[in-house]
Amino acid sequence: MATIQGTLSAQNIKAIPAFASPYTRGNTAPRFSDVDILKIRYRTDGASARELIPEQLSFERQPIVTTWVLDYGFTNIGPYKELIHQIEVTFQGKKYDYAILLVLDNEDAVYGGRESFGYPKVMGEIDFDVGKKTGVTSFVTATVSRPPGNPIIEYLFKPSNFIGTGPIPPPENEGLNLRVIPNIIPGAKPNIRQFIPITFKADVGERWEGIGSLKFPSTSEFDPLHKTPVVEYLGSELLRNCQASFGEFPTEAFDF
Numbered sequence: 001m002a003t004i005q006g007t008l009s010a011q012n013i014k015a016i017p018a019f020a021s022p023y024t025r026g027n028t029a030p031r032f033s034d035v036d037i038l039k040i041r042y043r044t045d046g047a048s049a050r051e052l053i054p055e056q057l058s059f060e061r062q063p064i065v066t067t068w069v070l071d072y073g074f075t076n077i078g079p080y081k082e083l084i085h086q087i088e089v090t091f092q093g094k095k096y097d098y099a100i101l102l103v104l105d106n107e108d109a110v111y112g113g114r115e116s117f118g119y120p121k122v123m124g125e126i127d128f129d130v131g132k133k134t135g136v137t138s139f140v141t142a143t144v145s146r147p148p149g150n151p152i153i154e155y156l157f158k159p160s161n162f163i164g165t166g167p168i169p170p171p172e173n174e175g176l177n178l179r180v181i182p183n184i185i186p187g188a189k190p191n192i193r194q195f196i197p198i199t200f201k202a203d204v205g206e207r208w209e210g211i212g213s214l215k216f217p218s219t220s221e222f223d224p225l226h227k228t229p230v231v232e233y234l235g236s237e238l239l240r241n242c243q244a245s246f247g248e249f250p251t252e253a254f255d256f
Helices: 046-052 107-117
Strands: 031-043 064-074 080-091 094-104 121-123 125-128 140-145 151-167 174-181 192-197 200-215 232-246
Touching (some): 031 151, 064 125, 064 151, 080 174, 094 107, 107 174
Parallel strands (some): 094 121
Antiparallel strands (some): 031 064, 031 232, 125 140, 151 200, 174 192, 200 232
16 A cells, blocks of 8 residues: 655654644743732741752752742733742852742643743642632732642731832842653653753732731642741732743753
8 A cells, every 4th residue: 555754844843742832932931911929938947848959959947938829810821820939049059949839720831831941830729819808808818729629828918018010120039940851761861851040020010018928738748838837937029910021031951
């Protein structure tokens, strides 16, 4: 029987399925609009958190954790909500905010952030709505659950001072992710294993400072945020109606 050859150039395929790439990317770094962000910074117990940190990274005995919960009103992959949990580390003499866990409710954002940029993203359920009435209307609340019905972190925030509307100062540290693509051969070294410096930031919007409080209801080993307990709160803020972005595409990666 006669045969014919396919015409799809495998060398030019950047993702599969080739006709419906899960990684939607333009020519510029991703941008987001109509974003609400609740951010709390605190010091944690390094001895408790150390098993979550790669051995190539060092950190203080009471390192700084930055935990964010975000409501993306519009993106190129649709609206979604997300938890970002980072801890300050030192790598090759430079301080970074290393991503421990991200939980979100948009499948495309999981694929694009995890395989492309190394963000440790998983699907979950997030209840965060700045306009939601809580009974005590002066509080902003958020709950992240995984699986649904099993809350792993709860946020409380009470606004105190309106800072203003305009440019938002960037994070003090660049972000750092551990990107791993496994090898199909059992026991073999991963096809890709590298640290990726990349930074997400709010660019412009409305800023409120206030008092934040956290609770870790779950002691699950699947999502062990409880291993980053609060030792001392450092600051909390609510950012509203923001535009946000990645600073730029990564220009370097550290293979090991």
